[in-house]
Amino acid sequence: HQGETESKMAKPEIVLNVDVRENLGRGGARETRRQGKVPAVLYGGEIAPVAIAIDKKTIVQALKSGKFISHTVSLEYKGERQLVFAQDIQFHPVSDEPTHLDLYRVEKGQIIRVAVPVHVTGQGVSPGIKRGGAMNIVRHEIWLYAPADAIPEHLEVDVSEMEIGDALKISAIKLPEGVRPTIADRDFTVITIAGRKAKDDVAEDKPDSLAALALNLFCYRVRKYIGSYLAVLGGADALVFRAQLRADFIGL
Numbered sequence: 001h002q003g004e005t006e007s008k009m010a011k012p013e014i015v016l017n018v019d020v021r022e023n024l025g026r027g028g029a030r031e032t033r034r035q036g037k038v039p040a041v042l043y044g045g046e047i048a049p050v051a052i053a054i055d056k057k058t059i060v061q062a063l064k065s066g067k068f069i070s071h072t073v074s075l076e077y078k079g080e081r082q083l084v085f086a087q088d089i090q091f092h093p094v095s096d097e098p099t100h101l102d103l104y105r106v107e108k109g110q111i112i113r114v115a116v117p118v119h120v121t122g123q124g125v126s127p128g129i130k131r132g133g134a135m136n137i138v139r140h141e142i143w144l145y146a147p148a149d150a151i152p153e154h155l156e157v158d159v160s161e162m163e164i165g166d167a168l169k170i171s172a173i174k175l176p177e178g179v180r181p182t183i184a185d186r187d188f189t190v191i192t193i194a195g196r197k198a199k200d201d202v203a204e205d206k207p208d209s210l211a212a213l214a215l216n217l218f219c220y221r222v223r224k225y226i227g228s229y230l231a232v233l234g235g236a237d238a239l240v241f242r243a244q245l246r247a248d249f250i251g252l
Contacts, residue, residue: 014062014073015081018042021051033099040101042075042084047105052077059098063089070114072106072148083148085112106148113182115141116152118190122160128193133164136192142170143182152176157191164195 021039023031029039032053043049052075062068069089074081088102106112118140123129142155155173162168168191170181181188 014065014067014071016054016058016062016073016075018052018054018075018077020077021053024051029100038098038101040103042082042103042105044105045107052103054101056098059101063098067153070116071151071153072112075103083108085114085148108147108149110148111145111178112148112151113143114146114151115143116146117141117154119154119156120159120191121156122158122162125160126162126193128162128164128166128195129159131164133193133195135159136194138189138191142173142190144175144179145182146176146179150176150178152179159191159193162191162193164193167192 018040019037021028021032028051032039033056035053036056037053038056038059040052040054041049042052054075059068062073067073069086072083072085075084083106084103085106086101087104089098090100091097092099118137120135120137123135126133126135129135144152146152152175155175157168157173159168167189169187169189170183171187173190175181
C-alpha cells in the first residue's frame with residue numbers, strides 16, 4: 001500500500017587495525033600523519049580515553065564505502081576488537097583528507113542516535129508525478145535511535161502509488177525492531193507530491209476567460225458609442241441624458 005517500505009540493514013562490518021600512540025599533543029599528531037596514519041582518540045564507557053593511530057588509506061577506503069559515517073565499525077588491537085561509532089571526523093581544508101578522528105566506544109545492543117539516509121523508489125510509476133506533480137523530499141535523512149549493531153543501511157520509501165497532494169509520513173515507514181525515530185511527539189512528513197492544475201482543469205477555465213473578455217469588449221464599444229452621441233447632443237440635452245444613464249447603472 002502507499003508508503004510501504006523496507007529497511008536495509010548494514011552490510012558486513014568494517015574492521016580497522018589500530019596502534020596506540022605514545023607521543024601525544026600536536027607534535028605527536030604531526031608525526032603520526034607523516035607516517036601515513038590518522039591520529040584519533042577513543043573514548044566512552046568506563047575506560048579512560050586512548051590516543052590511537054589508524055592507517056590513512058584504510059580510513060579513506062572506509063569513507064568511500066559510505067558505511068563509516070553514521071555506522072559502527074570495529075577496531076582491532078592485538079587480536080581484540082572494540083565496536084565504535086565515529087563521533088567526529090576532521091578533514092584537511094584543501095586535500096579533503098581525514099586529519100583526525102573522535103571514536104566513541106559502544107556495545108552490541110546499545111541504543112545510539114544515528115542519521116539514516118532515505119532512498120526513494122517508484123518515481124517512474126507514481127500517478128502524481130506522471131500528472132505533472134513535483135516530488136519534494138522533505139527529509140533526505142532521518143534521525144533514529146537504533147541498536148549499535150543493527151543500524152539500517154537506509155530507509156527505502158516507495159512513492160509508486162502517491163497522488164498529487166499526498167504526503168508520506170514517518171508512520172508509513174516500516175522500521176526494524178528496536179529502531180524508532182528521535183522525534184516522537186509528531187508524525188512528521190518525509191515526502192510530498194506538490195500539486196499543479198491538471199490540463200483538463202485549465203481547459204475548463206478557458207470559457208470563463210473568453211466570456212469575460214467578450215463582455216469587456218462589448219462594454220467598451222457601448223461606452224464609445226454613447227460618448228460620441230453625447231458629443232453630438234451637447235448642452236442641457238447631454239446633461240439630462242448622462243444623468244439618466246447613471247440612474248440606469250451604466251456608470252459613465
